Amino acid sequence: MPPRPLEIGSAGRAAAHAIERTRTARGYSQRQLAARVTALGRPMTFTALSRIERTVRRCDIDDLVAIATALGVAPQALLAGHRTHPEPVGAGAT
Numbered sequence: 822m823p824p825r826p827l828e829i830g831s832a833g834r835a836a837a838h839a840i841e842r843t844r845t846a847r848g849y850s851q852r853q854l855a856a857r858v859t860a861l862g863r864p865m866t867f868t869a870l871s872r873i874e875r876t877v878r879r880c881d882i883d884d885l886v887a888i889a890t891a892l893g894v895a896p897q898a899l900l901a902g903h904r905t906h907p908e909p910v911g912a913g914a915t
Contacts, residue, residue, distance in 0.1 A: 827879065832900065833879060833880065834876050835900070836885065836899050837873055837874050837876045838874075839898070839899045839900075839901070840870075840873065840874055840880070840892075840899055841874040843892050843894060843898075843899065844874075844892065847892060847893070849892075851871050851874070854867075854870060854888070854891055855867040855869070855870045857891035858870070858884075858887045858888055858891045860891075861887050861890055861891055862887075863883060863884065863887035865884065865887070865888075873888075885899060885900075
């Protein structure tokens with residue numbers, strides 16, 4: 822019997838939606854964001870990004886950090902499911 826794929830939990834779904842919301846708020850297409858992530862040294866196709874956003878593919882921690890960096894937000898912002906618009910890196914408490 823083949824192994825059963827791991828289900829994407831609520832944190833993974835929230836992160837996927839946050840990635841999509843932040844990407845569209847920044848005006849990036851999936852191709853543009855995937856190219857930015859790849860330029861940071863984490864090869865990613867737009868198909869992989871699409872699958873992450875649609876919660877078809879799990880987003881591992883290395884992907885999350887690279888995507889957050891490419892979007893200009895802290896990785897924590899993509900994990901905070903209650904936020905509608907993650908703050909840019911460096912914004913917030915002083």
